[in-house]
Amino acid sequence: MPAGRLPGTEHEERSIILHVDMDAFYAACERLQNPELEGKPVVVGMGYEPGETIGAVATASYEAREHGVESAQPISKALDLLPRTARNPDTEPVGYYRPVDLEFYEDVSADVKAILHELADAVREVSIDEAYLDVTDRTAWEVAEGFGRHVKQRIAREVGVPASVGVAPNMSAAKIASDHDKPDGLTVVPPAELREFLxxxxxxxxxxxxxxxxxxxxxxxxxxxxxxxxxxxxxxxxxxxxxxxxxxxxxxxxxxxxxxxxGRPKSLSRESSFSQPTADIERARARIDELAGAVATRATEKGALYRTIGIKVIEPPYELHTRERSLSGPVDEPPLVAETAQTLFDEFEGKSVRKLGVRVSNLSFADNDQADLASWTDRTAHESGDSSTEIRGQARIESFDRSEPTE
Missing domain, CATH: 1.10.150.20 (5' to 3' exonuclease, C-terminal subdomain)
Known part of the structure; x- marks a missing residue:
């Protein structure tokens, strides 16, 4: 063992671990739906409506934290520190309060986690807004800073929320590094500088x-x-x-x-934003084909079968729509992913879109699962007495009505 090296650190000197922490995640998600909230103090929680007396802060944006509002704080205290209205909004702070929309936050989190699973061989999801990545075999210490920046940029570009990233030789140090420069920070601690940093x-x-x-x-x-x-x-x-x-x-x-x-991922997805919203249907459909191909290839590489195929469509400024179709059973059929995604997109023809996504979900990985589409259609036809090879599925339509922000 080289002089000066601590016992048990031989593996750590080779390891490159990232800790990715989404900054004020719930508040960042609210800003996706309402871009006019950017830069304003946002508080996500419950109990702030008139007549409600019990509630707590789930997340406070960094602007709200400057006024003393903190996570898990009683909502009554938050309202005292940061009222929803002010006699003179030009000189007095005004808080923008939003209810918890967990379903939407989970959807955004899934988009982030899909990127992380693509970029690392091992991902440990700690919570809805936090994960560790082992990228030892994906990069080297000489370029680890660039890799960490790439992770941040992909999350910002493809999902639209900020993340702080810590890069270090082990999990504990990576966690400390990601907390060291918030929000939207990147801290890299090579092995030789670890003790100097800590x-x-x-x-x-x-x-x-x-x-x-x-x-x-x-x-x-x-x-x-x-x-x-x-x-x-x-x-x-x-x-x-x-x-x-x-x-x-x-x-x-x-x-x-x-x-x-x-555990294994519950879904696999790919998304892509346009530099400017577009109503060009051919351009949008070409992008869907690209995303569907990427998702299907990734599912095949992971040995994943899927029972649900869906798309995400975001109209400007951030009006989210999702459409899904459930299949008769788990399949691994790339052409079906593209075909289904295009069919689900039919209703958006002529509309301006800002972002598109394709997802496969209801995944299974068992070796004995049927991975061939023809087998499922044949079995369905046999059981029903119908010789048709039509996939029997029902589209589940989900539209999210997002209210405009109020002070």
Missing amino acids: DPLPIEDLHGVGPKSASTFHEMGIDTIGDLAAADLETITDQFGERGRELHLRARGIDEREVEAR
Whole structure:
């Protein structure tokens, strides 16, 4: 082992881990639907309507946080700090409050996660707005900053929401790095600079240290991550048990956890925005064919069968429509993806579109699943006594009416 290298870090020096954290995610999603909210203090939560007395803040935009509004804060306190109306809006802050639209946020999250799964060999989805990526075999430390920037740019360009990205040799350090420069930040910490990066940071920044633990550390004279790294391990474990040992290792830049996927993806999708909204039907249909081909190829590569094919159409400024068709059973049939997507798009002919997407969902990966379309149509015809090869599916239409923002 080379001199100066910590035990157990041989793998970490090779590993390149990204932590992707969507900034004020719910508020960013609301801005997708209402671009006029850009730059304004947005609060997403419940209980702010007249007559409601109980509620909490789910997410506050960074502009709202400047006025003291925070996640999990009682909505009554948020309204005191940032009222919905003001006598003089030119000089007094006005908050823009929105109810939680979880279905829409999950849809946006799925678009982000689809990009992450495409860019990494292993993705660990932590929450609706957070994930770890192992890109060790996709890039090198010499160009890791460019790779991290590419991740951010694809999310911003294809989905339209900001993300902060941390790049480091392990999961703990990557999490700290993504929190280091928010919002819309990129922090890269190569192995040789890990301790230099960690040591001066406040102990509260160490992943796994909450307010109660931080208070105890301060009482012990441990104020920075470097203080913890230099502290006596036995003293730390006496106070915190085995969890203290883990925190002590993280403070020294050691975290041997691997990025392991939690289950398989529920859907696969590809989306593309036009530089300017277009009503050119041929251009739109050509784009759908491209997206359908990319999605079908990706499903085949992953060994995924799909029972549902759908499209997403966004009209300016951000009016979202989705259309889906459910099939009789799971298939792997690329031509069907394009054909179905084009059929679902028929009703939008002549309309101006800003963004298009194609998705396959209701995925299955079992080896004995039927992967051939003809087999499904033959079986359906046999069971029904119908010799037709028409796919029996019912389109599920979902239109989302988005109200205009109110102060």
